[in-house]
Structures are given as structure tokens and as C-alpha cells.
Amino acid sequence: MFIIGERINGMFKDVAKAIKDKDESVIQELAEKQTACGANSLDVNVGPASSNPKEAMEWLVKTIGKVTDISLTIDTTKQDVMEAGLGLCKSKPIINSVNANEEKMKNLFSLAKKYNASIIGLTMDKAGIPKDSEGRLELAIKLVASCMEHGMDTSELYIDAVILPVNVAQPHAKEVLKTIRDAKVLADPAPKTVLGLSNVSQSAPAGHKSLINRTFLAMAISSGLDAAILDVTDKELMDSLITAELLMEKQLYCDSYLDAYRKK
Amino acid sequence: MERLIEKWQDRISEVVIGAKKPIKIGGETGIYFIDGEDKCPNPMKVAMEVWDTEPESWPDALKSNFGKALKDPGEWAKLCVEKFSADLICLRLASVHPDLKNASAEDAGKALEKVLKAVSAPLVVIGCSSPEKDNEVMAHCANVAKGENCLFGIATQANYKTLTAACLSSGHSIISEAPIDINIAKQLNILICDMQFPADKIVIHHATGSLGYGLEYTYSIMERTRLAGLSGDKMLSMPMINFIGQESWRTKEAKTGTKDAGVLWEIATAAAYLNSGADILVMNHPKAVEEIKKTIKQLMGYICS
Numbered sequence: 001m002f003i004i005g006e007r008i009n010g011m012f013k014d015v016a017k018a019i020k021d022k023d024e025s026v027i028q029e030l031a032e033k034q035t036a037c038g039a040n041s042l043d044v045n046v047g048p049a050s051s052n053p054k055e056a057m058e059w060l061v062k063t064i065g066k067v068t069d070i071s072l073t074i075d076t077t078k079q080d081v082m083e084a085g086l087g088l089c090k091s092k093p094i095i096n097s098v099n100a101n102e103e104k105m106k107n108l109f110s111l112a113k114k115y116n117a118s119i120i121g122l123t124m125d126k127a128g129i130p131k132d133s134e135g136r137l138e139l140a141i142k143l144v145a146s147c148m149e150h151g152m153d154t155s156e157l158y159i160d161a162v163i164l165p166v167n168v169a170q171p172h173a174k175e176v177l178k179t180i181r182d183a184k185v186l187a188d189p190a191p192k193t194v195l196g197l198s199n200v201s202q203s204a205p206a207g208h209k210s211l212i213n214r215t216f217l218a219m220a221i222s223s224g225l226d227a228a229i230l231d232v233t234d235k236e237l238m239d240s241l242i243t244a245e246l247l248m249e250k251q252l253y254c255d256s257y258l259d260a261y262r263k264k
Numbered sequence: 265m266e267r268l269i270e271k272w273q274d275r276i277s278e279v280v281i282g283a284k285k286p287i288k289i290g291g292e293t294g295i296y297f298i299d300g301e302d303k304c305p306n307p308m309k310v311a312m313e314v315w316d317t318e319p320e321s322w323p324d325a326l327k328s329n330f331g332k333a334l335k336d337p338g339e340w341a342k343l344c345v346e347k348f349s350a351d352l353i354c355l356r357l358a359s360v361h362p363d364l365k366n367a368s369a370e371d372a373g374k375a376l377e378k379v380l381k382a383v384s385a386p387l388v389v390i391g392c393s394s395p396e397k398d399n400e401v402m403a404h405c406a407n408v409a410k411g412e413n414c415l416f417g418i419a420t421q422a423n424y425k426t427l428t429a430a431c432l433s434s435g436h437s438i439i440s441e442a443p444i445d446i447n448i449a450k451q452l453n454i455l456i457c458d459m460q461f462p463a464d465k466i467v468i469h470h471a472t473g474s475l476g477y478g479l480e481y482t483y484s485i486m487e488r489t490r491l492a493g494l495s496g497d498k499m500l501s502m503p504m505i506n507f508i509g510q511e512s513w514r515t516k517e518a519k520t521g522t523k524d525a526g527v528l529w530e531i532a533t534a535a536a537y538l539n540s541g542a543d544i545l546v547m548n549h550p551k552a553v554e555e556i557k558k559t560i561k562q563l564m565g566y567i568c569s
Contacts, residue, residue: 252492252500254450260499263457 001245002041002227004073004094005034006198008060010047019046019056027060028067035070037232038262041094042068044085045075053081061088073120073229079107086115093117096229097160100125100139109150120158120194121147123179129162131171133178136161137186140179144187154187158194158227165202166212173200173216180223192226214240221245269300272494276501277464278306279437282386283413287351289467289543290503294494297539297563307564308538310553311352311388311546312344313509316375317359317367322548323519325526329550337375338382345383348550349557352415354388354507355379360401361392369404376405380412387414388505388546390439399426406430415439415467415505415544421452428459437465439505444470444481446488446500453499467544468504472511479533482506483540490541506537509548527552535559 007030010016018026034042042064046056053076061072065088074085075096086093097120098108112119121143123129123136130136140159147157161179164172176195184190197220201212214237217228221244231237242261245251254260278291289309294301318334319327333339337355344350355376359367376389389405391398403426406416417439419427424440431438440456442449449468457463470485472478486504493501512518512533518526530552534545538560547553 252446252450252497254447254454254499256451256454259458260450260454260497263454263498 001221001225001241001250002192002194003039003232003241004041004043004194004227004229005037005039005232006043006196006229007034007231007233008042008064009045009075010050010056011045012047016047016049019050019060022059024063024066027063031064031068031070034232035068038238039070039232041071041073043073043075043096043229045096046081053078054084057081057085058088061085065090079111082108083111086111086117089115094158095119097122098143100142105143105146109146109152112156113150113152118156118158119147119152120160121191122160122162124162129164129172131175133161133175133182136175136179137182140183140186140191144191147191148187153189154191155189157191159183159186159191160194160196163195163197163200163216165204166200166216167202167204173219177219177223180220180225184224193224194227194229195220195225197228197230210234210236213237217241218244221248267300270294270298273496274494274498274501276490276493276503277466279415279464279467279503281352281388281413281415281437282384283411284384285386286413287386292490292494292503292541295490296541304564306543308542308560309351309544310557310560311354311544312348312350312550312553313354313356313507313546313548314340314344314379315356315358316372317365319358323513323526325523326513326548336378338378341379341385342382344550345385348553350385350553352386352388352544353379353383354390354546356390356392357401357405358392360397361394362397363394364392366397369401372401373404373408376408380409387412388417388439388544389414390417393418395420395423399423402427403430406434406436409436410434413437417441417505418469419452419456421448421455424452424456425459428456428461431465432459432461437467439467439469440502441469441471444472444478444485446485446492449485449489450492450497450499453502457499463498463502466502468500468502469506470504472506478511479536483536486537486540486542503543504541505544505546506534506542507546508534508537508552509546513548527555531555531559538563 046053050056069090071091072089073094073096095117099122123139161176163176180193200216201209276290276292280286288306291305316337333343341353357372359365415437418441440452470482472482489500512529518529527549534556
């Protein structure tokens with residue numbers, strides 16, 4: 001499982017404050033902690049409140065780059081902010097994200113090609129998020145086609161079937177799981193699949209969030225999920241991830257399999 | 265037609281054994297003997313077994329090759345290295361077994377010193393398979409050979425702590441053994457590493473139950489171990505050792521069959537294990553050693569050409 005740490009996001013109060021105060025230590029601690037917990041890439045999002053998002057993105061990427069060379073997942077809807085982040089990355093970056101709008105695909109796949117980045121493609125367009133897996137797969141096909149048109153390897157594309165909060169959109173979870181399973185047949189090499197996991201438990205009571213997240217993650221792993229943006233510092237969530245992968249025979253069993261995975 | 269070469273994620277760790285004339289084992293980047301897949305950095309090595317006491321249980325077909333040298337581990341080791349071209353010596357401290365001579369740790373230490381003095385080839389040192397006695401003897405012997413960078417054995421899941429600590433403090437490598445069980449093999453390596461023992465000083469031994477019944481089990485477990493190691497499982501990406509002589513000469517056919525039966529058993533077993541990923545073959549009969557060294561050379565020549 002390719003793990004993307006979600007924590008450096010301006011939606012979190014500590015990160016928003018650090019961006020405002022230019023407090024490098026808060027960001028660097030989060031980068032180091034997530035890396036130590038097993039992240040393979042770190043999501044970087046300046047958040048909605050930033051007055052100068054481009055400058056904030058540059059500052060975040062530079063600040064993280066001072067302590068780690070880990071891959072960064074540049075998370076923004078704004079083209080200029082995206083390019084500002086990509087240009088400063090030390091390792092192969094990931095674009096988060098493109099959706100199935102023609103113009104967006106044209107712009108962002110070109111950027112992915114230019115910066116040799118992987119890219120997360122959301123199964124949504126101007127009309128929003130389809131309610132079933134068929135609708136999601138139609139948009140996934142558009143993303144795969146655009147990826148190929150831009151001369152990119154389809155294994156560089158991560159299809160995100162967009163999970164919605166279970167407390168407002170309960171029927172979506174099983175449609176997302178079906179999309180994860182079916183997305184694999186859309187191209188050869190198969191596109192990868194990713195989830196922004198924490199969205200499934202958004203607005204749920206605090207005491208249930210982690211439980212909902214880890215249960216859904218285990219289900220998604222059994223459907224073949226390749227990557228997830230998640231709270232890598234949530235130990236119970238990570239234990240579930242490791243155990244689900246074990247049951248899918250992604251690693252060889254031994255009594256200390258949790259330790260063995262973390263030592264990798 | 266395009267040749268499909270498997271690209272592996274990881275490589276097997278490289279273990280250095282010996283101080284005077286150190287050798288390297290492991291370091292594989294793919295499955296051995298698949299043309300183009302493996303870069304074969306270190307050819308497999310052959311160790312010959314030397315006991316610290318005359319091996320009464322050995323059949324004459326085996327004993328007759330060594331003559332009077334069987335009475336002196338130093339002479340015996342010298343004969344193996346100089347006449348029979350052994351890459352390493354595997355000293356088996358059999359005399360300490362309570363049911364054999366029940367020799368003391370000090371006696372075993374003296375035999376070890378003799379061998380160290382007689383040859384500059386790297387040493388594998390193993391005990392008598394009595395856990396309590398081995399703990400006492402190996403702790404002493406590890407200290408005797410301090411700085412010689414030997415390969416000591418044998419650690420098992422039930423008995424690994426004393427040997428691990430002794431190897432750690434005296435700078436030796438360790439053999440970790442599992443009973444034809446890949447999950448236990450991995451678990452034991454984790455336990456050993458938890459004692460701050462470096463993973464690149466571990467050599468895996470998959471015990472063979474008894475030949476004829478056990479070879480194909482061990483073969484496939486070794487193959488799975490190697491595939492897991494190459495696929496990125498750090499707790500299985502170690503070189504492997506096999507005790508070919510010990511396994512072959514315990515079979516009824518080797519003991520009671522025709523004159524060459526034991527030699528043939530050794531050669532066939534060693535050749536099979538070479539293909540499943542063995543890095544050190546511990547052998548007994550000089551003729552079998554000669555033949556298997558030829559086989560290694562031919563196979564390595566094939567993949568390196």
C-alpha cells in the first residue's frame with residue numbers, strides 16, 4: 001500500500017497557524033512524524049483560508065524539503081499554486097488532483113508530463129459525483145483516455161472514486177468499492193486506485209471516526225486499493241492496514257508481522 | 265523475441281565471514297542461474313565439516329578419506345583446505361554432547377584455537393545440538409574466536425538469546441534455523457534483530473527433516489524465502505546455508521548402499537539446493553566437494569557469460 005500522509009493541510013488549525021506565522025518547526029515536525037509512521041508521500045495543502053496560496057505552497061514545500069526528500073503530493077485546485085509546488089519538489093511528486101472536466105484534464109496532464117509527476121484523477125466532473133459505480137467508471141475511462149493522449153503511462157494515474165461521508169451519503173461506500181475493483185480493467189498497465197480516506201468519517205462523532213476509517217480501509221484493501229491519503233499517525237488505523245494487507249497475502253505471516261511491516 | 269527479465273525490488277544481504285582471508289556470500293539480485301536476471305556477485309561457497317573429536321558414527325567410506333587427521337581437528341582442517349580446496353571449515357563441537365564425551369567448554373575452545381591456528385580459511389562453528397550445553401560452550405567459544413568474524417550456530421526460536429548475545433559481543437555472524445517453516449524463519453530473524461543484532465550478519469538455515477522425504481519441502485521453502493527476500497521482505501533477505509553432508513550421510517542408502525552412494529547423495533542434494541538459493545554448502549566427502557565445485561563453476565560461467 002502506498003501511504004500518503006494527510007496531516008499537512010491548512011484545514012487543520014495548527015497548520016493554518018504555522019503558515020500564517022511562518023513557523024517552520026510545526027510543519028517539519030509533522031513531516032518527520034508522518035514519515036516515521038510509514039508515509040511514502042506527504043500531502044501538502046495550504047487550506048482555504050490562505051491569503052496568498054501560491055506563496056504559502058512554496059513556503060510549505062521548501063520548509064518540508066529542509067528535513068526530508070520524501071515524495072510530496074501537491075494538493076490544490078489552483079493551477080498556479082500546483083505549478084509553484086511541483087517546481088520545488090525534490091522527489092517525484094504527485095498531483096492531487098485532476099477531475100474529468102476536459103479543460104482540467106488538458107492542463108493537469110500536461111503539467112504531470114512536464115514535471116514527471118504521478119496524478120490523482122477524481123471520478124467527478126462539472127455535474128458532480130455520480131451516485132453509482134457505473135457513472136464513476138465512465139469518468140474513470142475519460143481520465144484514462146486523457147492520460148494516454150498525453151503520452152503518460154496509465155500506471156502513473158491514481159483513480160480516486162471519491163468516498164463521501166457515510167452520515168450523509170451512505171449508499172456511496174459500496175459503489176466506491178465496486179469502482180476500485182473494476183477500475184483495474186480499464187487499461188494495461190492498470191491504473192492505480194487511491195482514496196481520500198478520512199472523508200468517509202467526516203462529521204461523524206469523534207469517537208467513531210477512527211473506527212469508520214479503519215473498517216472502510218480494510219474493505220477497500222480487500223477490493224484491491226493501491227494507495228490512500230490517510231492519518232498515518234493513527235496507530236489502530238495503521239494496524240488494520242497492515243493486517244488487511246497480510247490477509248491479502250501482500251506480506252508473509254510471522255507472529256511479529258506488525259513490527260516486521262514497520263521495520264521495512 | 266523480447267526476453268522477459270524479472271526486475272526484483274530488493275537484493276539479498278551480503279555477509280562477510282572470516283578475518284584473515286574473508287569471503288563474501290549473498291548479495292544476489294535475482295534468482296540464481298536464470299540467464300540475465302542475476303548479477304552473481306558472490307559464487308556459492310563449499311565448507312567442509314571438521315569435528316573436534318573423531319567421528320565414530322561416520323561410515324568407513326567417509327572416514328577413510330581423512331586417515332589420521334580425524335584425530336586432530338587442526339590437521340583435519342588443514343587437509344580439507346589444502347588438499348580438498350574447501351572454501352570454509354565448519355567445525356562441529358560434537359565432543360561436548362552429554363551423551364558423547366561431555367567435554368567441557370574449555371576443551372571445545374582449545375579445539376577451536378587449533379583450527380584457527382592451522383588454517384586461515386573462514387570458520388563456521390556449530391555446537392552439539394544439546395541446547396543447554398551449547399549455550400555454555402558457544403558463549404565461551406565465541407569469546408575464544410573474538411575478532412575472527414566466524415559464523416556461529418545454531419540459533420532456534422526456542423534457544424537464540426545466549427548465542428545472539430555472544431555473537432554480538434564477539435563480532436560474529438549467526439545461523440538462524442527454522443524447522444521447514446518460513447513463518448518461523450521470519451519470526452526468528454525479527455527476534456534476533458530485536459536484540460540489536462545486525463540483519464546483515466544473519467544466515468538462514470532451513471532444516472531438512474530427512475532426505476528423500478524432506479528435500480522437496482526444504483527446496484520449496486528456500487525458494488519462497490529467496491523470492492520473499494528479493495520482493496522486499498527484509499527479514500528474509502539473508503543468504504542461506506545447508507548442511508549437506510550431515511543430511512546425506514544419515515540416510516540408510518548412504519550408510520549401507522554401494523560404495524559411492526553417499527557421495528552421490530551429497531552431490532544430488534547440494535546441486536538441488538544450489539538451485540533453490542543456497543549460499544554455503546557444508547559437505548563431508550572430498551569427491552562430492554570436488555564435483556559440486558565443478559558444478560558451481562559451470563553454472564556461474566553460464567550466467568556470467
